[in-house]
Amino acid sequence: MNKAESNAPACGCPVKAEENSKGKIIILSGPSGVGKNTVRKKLDYDALNLVNSVSWTTRAPRAEDIEGVTYHFVTPQKFEEAVEAGEFAEHAGFADHAYGTPKEQIESNQKAGKNVMLEIEVQGAEQLMEKYPEATTIFLVPPAIEDLRMRLTGRGSEDEASIAARLKRAETEMNLACKYKYVVVNDDAQRAADEIAQIIRESAD
Numbered sequence: 001m002n003k004a005e006s007n008a009p010a011c012g013c014p015v016k017a018e019e020n021s022k023g024k025i026i027i028l029s030g031p032s033g034v035g036k037n038t039v040r041k042k043l044d045y046d047a048l049n050l051v052n053s054v055s056w057t058t059r060a061p062r063a064e065d066i067e068g069v070t071y072h073f074v075t076p077q078k079f080e081e082a083v084e085a086g087e088f089a090e091h092a093g094f095a096d097h098a099y100g101t102p103k104e105q106i107e108s109n110q111k112a113g114k115n116v117m118l119e120i121e122v123q124g125a126e127q128l129m130e131k132y133p134e135a136t137t138i139f140l141v142p143p144a145i146e147d148l149r150m151r152l153t154g155r156g157s158e159d160e161a162s163i164a165a166r167l168k169r170a171e172t173e174m175n176l177a178c179k180y181k182y183v184v185v186n187d188d189a190q191r192a193a194d195e196i197a198q199i200i201r202e203s204a205d
Ligand code: 5GP
Pocket: 032, 036, 055, 056, 059, 090, 091, 092, 094, 099, 100, 101, 119, 120, 121, 122, 123, 124, 125
């Protein structure tokens, strides 16, 4: 039974149908290079009533990019104007380029009753957590972190400096993971996608 049905009064009219039919915000983030994009592409968008939020970026399109589908590719000046006009729900710099989620991408899709997927880096995700505390936040981690944690607590053959550097990085990443409602290990892209699909289904009920 969905929420609209369970709230229905005796006459059968749904209460707050509009509110209940509003789509969910799904934030998928994680350390750079963890495979967010690969995992995201394995989700069944139709079955999950899911659409991608299309970000703006100042980076140049790659061969596989399609304007308006993978990103809106804009000049740094146009990006800055949108920042000044308050058009982004979040924005961040990554590898010398700017990336941002227009508020409109979230709001219009939500109003249409769609669950909105935002696959973004960690700084932007933190901004969105404050604005949308109800969002379903998922942090994808590489299995290497698990391996690393085991190594750090066991007897390793690495030198002290290497262990210290890895510990620092692991701590940073685990601290970020704590801010998310769900942590998924990307040990296998399809398995991770299946776990994320389950999270979306459960959180969108
Ligand atoms: P790429 O240039 O490889 O497509 O993306 C680089 C990074 O930017 C990835 O970690 C991707 O998740 C992130 N990203 C894509 N769109 C956005 C966005 O709108 N906001 C933020 N903060 N990060 C984004």
